[in-house]
Amino acid sequence: MGDLWNALIFDPMLNSLIILYTFLGNNFGLTIIVFTLIVNIIMLPLRLKQIRSTKKLAVLGPRLQAVSKKYANDSQRRGQETMRIYKEEGISPLGCLGPLVIQMPVWISLYWCIYALIPTFPENFASLTLHMYDSLEFLDTAIPLNSRFLGLDLAQPVALFALLVGGSMWVLQKMSTMESNDPRQQQTQKMMLWMMPFMFGFLCLQFPSGLSMYWMTSNLVGIAVQYFVAGWGGLSPNTNTSDSTKINSSDNKNEEIISSEEEPVNEKQYPNKREDSRRRNRNSSNRTRRKQR
Amino acid sequence: MILFRSNLFKSAVSKFRPLSMFRYNKIIIGLIIFSTVILSGCNSDRFSADFGWASPILVEGSIISMSEKGMIFVADTNLLPIRGESENQRPAAKFSPEGNHSNCDSDYLDKAGNAIYSTPAYSANSSTIVVGYYSGLVVGLKYPDLSLKWCNFIDPLSKGSAEGGFFSFLSFGSRHQPDTLIGDITIHDELAVMGTSKGYILAISVDTGNIKWCYNGEVTTAICQPESILGPIYDSPLIDAGKVYTSSLDGSIYKLDLYDGSTKIPNARIFQTDNKSALISQPSSILGMFIVASLDRNMYLINKKDGSLISSMFNDGEKASGRFWTGSLVNENKVYIVTTNGRLYQFEIDNSGRSKNVSSVQLKNRGQKAGEDILVTGTPILSNDTLIVVDSISGNIWEISLDSFQSSEILELSPVKHGSDESWQGIPSEPLVIDRTIYFHSSEKKFLCKKDLHFDAIGCLSVTEK
Numbered sequence: 001m002g003d004l005w006n007a008l009i010f011d012p013m014l015n016s017l018i019i020l021y022t023f024l025g026n027n028f029g030l031t032i033i034v035f036t037l038i039v040n041i042i043m044l045p046l047r048l049k050q051i052r053s054t055k056k057l058a059v060l061g062p063r064l065q066a067v068s069k070k071y072a073n074d075s076q077r078r079g080q081e082t083m084r085i086y087k088e089e090g091i092s093p094l095g096c097l098g099p100l101v102i103q104m105p106v107w108i109s110l111y112w113c114i115y116a117l118i119p120t121f122p123e124n125f126a127s128l129t130l131h132m133y134d135s136l137e138f139l140d141t142a143i144p145l146n147s148r149f150l151g152l153d154l155a156q157p158v159a160l161f162a163l164l165v166g167g168s169m170w171v172l173q174k175m176s177t178m179e180s181n182d183p184r185q186q187q188t189q190k191m192m193l194w195m196m197p198f199m200f201g202f203l204c205l206q207f208p209s210g211l212s213m214y215w216m217t218s219n220l221v222g223i224a225v226q227y228f229v230a231g232w233g234g235l236s237p238n239t240n241t242s243d244s245t246k247i248n249s250s251d252n253k254n255e256e257i258i259s260s261e262e263e264p265v266n267e268k269q270y271p272n273k274r275e276d277s278r279r280r281n282r283n284s285s286n287r288t289r290r291k292q293r
Numbered sequence: 294m295i296l297f298r299s300n301l302f303k304s305a306v307s308k309f310r311p312l313s314m315f316r317y318n319k320i321i322i323g324l325i326i327f328s329t330v331i332l333s334g335c336n337s338d339r340f341s342a343d344f345g346w347a348s349p350i351l352v353e354g355s356i357i358s359m360s361e362k363g364m365i366f367v368a369d370t371n372l373l374p375i376r377g378e379s380e381n382q383r384p385a386a387k388f389s390p391e392g393n394h395s396n397c398d399s400d401y402l403d404k405a406g407n408a409i410y411s412t413p414a415y416s417a418n419s420s421t422i423v424v425g426y427y428s429g430l431v432v433g434l435k436y437p438d439l440s441l442k443w444c445n446f447i448d449p450l451s452k453g454s455a456e457g458g459f460f461s462f463l464s465f466g467s468r469h470q471p472d473t474l475i476g477d478i479t480i481h482d483e484l485a486v487m488g489t490s491k492g493y494i495l496a497i498s499v500d501t502g503n504i505k506w507c508y509n510g511e512v513t514t515a516i517c518q519p520e521s522i523l524g525p526i527y528d529s530p531l532i533d534a535g536k537v538y539t540s541s542l543d544g545s546i547y548k549l550d551l552y553d554g555s556t557k558i559p560n561a562r563i564f565q566t567d568n569k570s571a572l573i574s575q576p577s578s579i580l581g582m583f584i585v586a587s588l589d590r591n592m593y594l595i596n597k598k599d600g601s602l603i604s605s606m607f608n609d610g611e612k613a614s615g616r617f618w619t620g621s622l623v624n625e626n627k628v629y630i631v632t633t634n635g636r637l638y639q640f641e642i643d644n645s646g647r648s649k650n651v652s653s654v655q656l657k658n659r660g661q662k663a664g665e666d667i668l669v670t671g672t673p674i675l676s677n678d679t680l681i682v683v684d685s686i687s688g689n690i691w692e693i694s695l696d697s698f699q700s701s702e703i704l705e706l707s708p709v710k711h712g713s714d715e716s717w718q719g720i721p722s723e724p725l726v727i728d729r730t731i732y733f734h735s736s737e738k739k740f741l742c743k744k745d746l747h748f749d750a751i752g753c754l755s756v757t758e759k
Binding site for chain 1: 346410475527570571588590612615618633634685721
């Protein structure tokens with residue numbers, strides 16, 4: 001397992017970093033930034049898919065809520081209906097996990113690469129020669145790498161980077177979070193909005209700042225992509241999830257139209273107004289049906 | 294881990310509900326926690342090294358051995374078990390850096406790191422063993438009782454950093470990292486000379502422990518000033534005719550006066566490799582020249598006086614098949630050196646500085662570790678017309694007859710295991726060989742010995758309290 005990890009992930013990453021370092025004027029900070037950009041470019045299709053999936057999921061929110069309510073006592077059916085809606089809309093529910101799952105081995109491997117390339121402990125440095133490709137002789141002259149960048153030592157934790165990583169992650173989270181009507185969801189979103197930046201900021205106090213630099217650059221790329229695809233999102237003060245959303249009820253085959261104009265602007269202040277609106281619409285629809293009979 | 298145990302975290306997790314628009318948050322949080330735990334584990338491993346790769350040394354018929362947590366032991370070679378029951382021999386004396394020492398600030402010792410990468414040195418004149426810890430703590434121990442004579446830090450800021458605690462992280466720049474000691478110590482004329490990871494070369498009085506001089510681009514006395522222009526130093530300095538020669542990872546060899554650290558050459562640099570490729574080991578002296586090997590698979594023969602290049606590896610620029618970490622062994626104008634991947638070279642040097650009669654053999658792992666990578670970081674050792682080479686990872690020990698090189702054929706090697714098959718351990722540093730008995734430190738912090746290569750190694754000392 002260890003050999004497979006080295007052959008597929010660690011060794012290619014380590015050698016790529018040294019090659020980049022050689023071509024970027026022996027600047028390790030710049031190497032990490034360029035490496036992060038390359039990783040993010042490779043993952044761009046996944047990231048775009050994730051953003052689009054999130055947007056679609058936001059639009060589908062009322063439909064999914066309706067399904068949940070309708071099959072509240074039948075979890076199997078609820079799951080089937082939910083998956084059917086996903087399939088209809090071409091959404092992969094696991095799509096949003098792609099970038100995260102792919103980045104995990106990158107984080108772990110980058111962590112080890114930084115320790116191997118910057119000789120804090122000599123055994124790490126000695127083991128480095130086992131992972132360098134013998135055919136690339138020009139790499140021999142690059143090691144050990146100079147870990148200084150803008151006066152900072154990228155092999156050591158730096159609190160400033162912890163703040164920057166936490167801050168940039170908060171901005172990205174805020175941009176990508178779609179407003180929800182459900183108070184429980186709002187609470188969870190709020191928790192996630194603060195917990196994730198806090199956790200990553202805390203991690204940055206423990207790990208080499210080279211790793212923090214990777215996270216920070218990755219967040220900045222994420223913010224840029226998020227902005228160009230979906231705008232400022234949750235950062236914008238006048239965010240509306242959708243102007244009008246159609247709920248397709250498979251029970252009575254009637255299309256109910258919910259207009260957001262009927263809803264208050266501040267949903268957080270009046271979280272139950274949307275439900276009231278739906279109830280009013282439903283009663284009105286039933287009355288119409290009865291009249292027709 | 295405190296974070297995960299906190300009420301805030303528990304309440305956050307208990308209140309967590311799946312979102313309709315982002316339904317896999319539990320998985321995401323799980324993945325983040327998983328990666329946090331993995332990286333935290335890695336982190337704690339990184340900073341908990343309590344055993345380096347120092348070699349045992351021979352001091353007046355006794356062996357000085359280093360164990361985990363910075364313990365130093367004296368072992369009587371006559372009483373050591375060579376075969377049969379192991380670990381019955383108790384050390385004649387021992388020293389622990391922890392605990393109270395009346396003539397040393399106990400804060401220094403208690404908070405110092407424990408790993409010892411730097412092989413100690415002994416001064417017969419003052420019966421003092423000088424031991425350097427990875428943390429930068431240097432102690433002088435009286436032989437044979439190992440009582441503490443003096444202690445000092447190579448980095449004056451180490452003490453402050455050791456006391457900084459958790460909140461020392463909260464500085465907005467990089468916090469100060471104490472200098473560390475990896476290179477071996479050399480003693481000459483009652484001066485213990487060493488190079489540090491931050492690129493200082495310093496001389497400490499063996500008698501008092503005071504810093505005589507420190508070089509970081511300029512010479513200072515009594516204390517080393519922050520920031521050195523030299524690269525990290527991983528091996529012991531070579532002392533030749535009152536001069537100190539030190540290899541550095543910045544690819545340079547520096548030359549200083551032994552007694553006052555002065556230099557007549559700008560920056561003290563007498564030589565630098567092509568492309569500044571790193572020099573790990575110290576140069577060796579041969580026929581009035583120095584020979585030094587670099588990580589870029591090259592060997593350089595340089596003029597001892599002015600550092601000018603005489604020739605590079607095998608005269609025509611041909612490089613070795615692997616990188617050089619170890620130093621070279623010189624015996625009767627013949628040079629023996631091994632690459633990290635186990636290619637052992639032998640060649641001669643003529644008076645004009647040209648190499649000739651180059652031959653080499655490839656060392657291979659056998660037995661349980663057959664086919665696995667070789668990593669050699671210890672310089673070959675000569676014992677009774679045979680070379681001893683050890684592997685840092687597999688723990689294989691090779692014995693190579695010097696005569697076998699003449700045919701340039703693959704030699705009949707004698708890789709042997711030590712301990713049972715389940716306890717194969719690497720040998721990260723050069724062993725000590727006395728009358729074909731080998732003493733070495735294993736990567737699992739054991740002091741082992743073997744009478745003959747064909748015998749299994751056994752524990753030499755019982756160092757745990759009973």
